[in-house]
Amino acid sequence: MKTKDFDFQLPEELIAQRPLEKRDHSKLMVLDKTTGEMNHTHFYDIINYLNPRDCLVLNDTRVIPARLIGEKESTGGKIEFLLLKRIDLNTWETLVKPGKKAKIGSKFQFGNGLLVAEVMDIREEGSRIVKFLYEGIFEDILDQLGKMPLPPYITESLEDNERYQTVYSKHTGSAAAPTAGLHFTEELLNKIEGKGVKIVYITLHVGLGTFRPVKVEDLQNHKMHAEYYMIDSETAKTINETKCQGGKIIAVGTTSCRTLESAAIEKGILNESSGWTDIFIYPGYQFKIIDQLITNFHLPESTLIMLVSALAGKDNVLRAYEVAVEQKYRFFSFGDSMFIK
Structure with missing residues (x-):
């Protein structure tokens, strides 16, 4: 299967630049993965497609203000x-722009020297291993100096950083938000739980894979970047019980999906676990845990549209994207939503 098989034409004006005033008022396309049938509604109606005994799985990672703008100590050049x-504790893998300035041994400062970074190594794919020098608590300094790492296709500034966090975000560590969860409000989650739907949380810290395009022609040659995940015993138990009782497992976002599928020890069985995953899901993959998926509309030729196509079928997904363009759905991080049932 080729990368170009997942291309589609997207008008630039459909790339959402800002979140809606009300999180759950985004459009919702409901796609039947068996028939390809589509229905159009709003996200606050998602509760109508969830049933008692189902289980909704949310990624509770929290985005850190991971974008640092500073200068090179020796030249004052911007970085x-x-x-x-x-x-x-003090060492991070980073992306640096412009990378040519960040040679091994070079130093950079942020906030007039409040934070200093030294490049220790350069990875094969171009990322830099950086050691930070500072006084005090790193997280406090990052809160003071860092900016929210919005994707490059969002060119407008964000007035409220919390709009790039889910309302249930808890564990800090992501370089990007699990954006399918941005549509939920606390009120909507309470209504869903009140209907008898179980809600559980996993954690996957979103990393480099979100920013890396598929550069190979043949999908089998693409290598995903590893990301850290955690699943506790209570979540694993609830998911296993739901499967045994005939309920559906609904993953909120591709991050929740990849976490569950990585941790499955066999079809339908999950254990408490944590570790690194580089799972790459594309058509032909046999799902072990999830039955349904809530997701956003993704970039052409991305690993995300490939994962969605593995669940709903490539032809169904590409047709749904055509319809989304025709009906002017908003795309990407702050865009509209799709429910694959």
Whole structure:
């Protein structure tokens, strides 16, 4: 299967630049993965498609203000760092722009020296391993100096950083938001729980894979970047019981989906676990845990549209995207939503 098989034409004006005033008022396309039938409604109606005994799985990661803008100590040249993955207390894997300035041994400062970074290594794919020097608590300094790491296709500034966090975000560590969850409000989640739907949480810290395009022609040659996940015993137990009782497992977002599928020990069985996953899901994959998926509309030729196509079928998904363009759905992080049932 080829990367170009997942291309589609997207008018630039359909790329959402800001969140809606009300989170749950985004459009919702409901796609039947068996028939390809589509229905159009709003996200607050998602409760009508969930049933008692079903289980909704949310990723409770929290985005850190991972974008740091500073200058090179020796020249004063401007530099931008994006924190991707914490390696130890003071060492991070980062993306640097412009990368040519960030050679091994070079140093950069942020906030007039409040934070200093030294490049320790350069990875094969171009990311930099950076050691930070500072006094005090790193997280406090990051809150003071860092900016929210919005994707490059969002060119407008964000007035409220909490709009790039889910209302249930808890565990800090992501370089990007699990955006399918941005549509939920606390009120909607309470209504869903009141209907008898179980709600559980996993954690996957979103990293470099979100920013990396598929550059190979043949999908089998693409390598995903590893991301850290955690599933506790209560979540695993609830999911296993739901499967045994005939309920549906609904993953909110591709991050929740990949976490569950990575941790499955066999079809339908999940254990408490944590670790790194680089699972790449594309058509032909046999799902072990999830039955349905809530997701956004994704970039052409991305690993995300490939995962969605694995669940709903490539032809169904590409046709749904055509309809979404025709009906002017909003795309990407702050865009509208799709429910694959």
